[in-house]
Amino acid sequence: MYAERLARTRAAMADAGVDVLLASVGPDLPYLIGYEAMPLPRLTMLVLHRDGPATLVIPRLEVARVVERDDLFAIHGWDETDDPIGLVADLCGRPGTVAVGDQTWARHVVDLLDRMPATRWRRADGITGPLRARKDAFEIDQLRAAGAAADRVAAQLQAGEVRFVGRTEAEVSEEIARRLLAEGHAHVNFSIVAAGANAASPHHHASDRVIAAGEVVLCDFGGVFATPDGTPGYCSDMTRMFWVGGEPPTEFVELYDVLHRAQSAAVAAAVVGTPCQDVDRAARSIIDAAGFGAAFIHRTGHGIGLFEHEDPYIVAGNDAPLVAGNAFSIEPGIYLEGRWGARLEDIVVATPQGPEPMNRADHRLTVLDA
């Protein structure tokens, strides 16, 4: 698997005129060799030559964490008093163009700029993004398992197993996180619980605000699902909506109905060959037509895989067509500041047989007793 990915990456480097690709923290490294760099100042970096060897530069004390693959890459452990940047620069040689992984820390990039003044720098996501965005059967299985685990937590919430009213958003958030772990996630990326007017802030997290009866509650949660062999896992991400205590006002029911129709339409539009922006438009046009256009203040979705936000982005201006194996969120939202908001989200994979949702938990607004 990794041999094939490295070969495809080298071919893409040739197409793009890139001589060396540098992968550090972030999803490129686990995608290419199955190892995830520790997010710490000590440099871990794969130096991948288009027409030459691959070498993993890594702190000596982390070498034991790597599953060695002598056929694919060499390992160069560095000691505490070594100069890892000099080492990377030496391994690079004198390349014309170097592509550097998206999340690589600026400290390393700036240090390399100094050592390699004649080099032209590019973003590696132009190379690895499209490759990583086309999930293979193994990866889709992993996303399916992650989605099913998140669905089980959603179903528990919908069945009323988690009390909302009288608890803080933060308490409910922690309980959702615990349940994600219990359902097989290796760790939780986020667990947003936004009640009442907080639901109008798309990236509100969870506060000490106590949830009251007669309120809307937005739950948006996800994490990294554990793989059987401990290799880096794939992400879940889903949103479901709740009305707690009493019946929801007609106005909110109508708003949610618009959102539900918009989300379903975008999922249905996520067909191989359709430009990403048309999937965004499928949701947006329904929300626009209902008069909520100005309240849908973000794109419809983002790709997902080893990382929670990656290619392809489902956004106006992205005319790239969906290809089989693309995995992404479909998550339109309607936000009325100071009042309430709603979002509905599934992960969807574009397959030759049509869009396959990774999330199947009930899409309706769940009404719960206080």
Added chain:
Amino acid sequence: MYAERLARTRAAMADAGVDVLLASVGPDLPYLIGYEAMPLPRLTMLVLHRDGPATLVIPRLEVARVVERDDLFAIHGWDETDDPIGLVADLCGRPGTVAVGDQTWARHVVDLLDRMPATRWRRADGITGPLRARKDAFEIDQLRAAGAAADRVAAQLQAGEVRFVGRTEAEVSEEIARRLLAEGHAHVNFSIVAAGANAASPHHHASDRVIAAGEVVLCDFGGVFATPDGTPGYCSDMTRMFWVGGEPPTEFVELYDVLHRAQSAAVAAAVVGTPCQDVDRAARSIIDAAGFGAAFIHRTGHGIGLFEHEDPYIVAGNDAPLVAGNAFSIEPGIYLEGRWGARLEDIVVATPQGPEPMNRADHRLTVLDA
């Protein structure tokens, strides 16, 4: 507090000849304005002019997360179809030298290189590192609270409240993580549990290996302690050693005794004015003299604060003297590959009255029944 920090940063920029400082993900932004950027591709970046304004460029849908301080910085929210890199480049103007925060994603740095070809790039940690490394009274209080919470978990482990034998490293790791949260941490950064020969790998995490009677177990854990007002919190990080089931062999007791003496000596050496490398040497010379020098394969410590690894580094070659307010780990280790290993770690603050340990849990090897 933030006004003072911004003023000190601007003064340091003047000393270093830096015109603009860019802070994004990582600890610089919370240090400067109390806001932590989401670690996602959408750009959040503070553009701080030495002799001009500060502007926070942030996705519009995250603006509501920021506590506004009109007197300190302007907020510029960008929409999904805007070009945030162009916006940052415009706000920068035509600076000669720009310093960019350590953990800023390479994608943004590479994009800025293209837009600002005449600019000289520097690492911001040359500016913010020494400032952040000198903790004020509030920060030391936070570190003290974080250390006391980690100490409570260590004491629970030492009292035998957590079963080791018959459970996997991963199960014990999860239990330690739960206890860190229960003791007031907002989240857990790591919870290393390494049994037997796994203790010889300094950055081993926790595996499905079942812990057996008659083994050494290394527990190294830490996280971010929750602050009362929800502003970004400070880190804990400590290591304690256990022998489970039966009495430890003399050979290990002797090894641990060397380690214990080395760690105590380094803590005692952490006096204001002492070069960092001399603190490292205080531990290393004892371990060397006992014949374990080749088995102490990492530096003695790292600074800690809003981030788990920052200035000052307690390492050979760092001749910078400790200043009052420096906070750092003292964590020598002895690792015998294939056999066993040990590490002992406290966080220590250098104060005018001498080294103040943030961790006071029993430093002896804890022997537990199976």
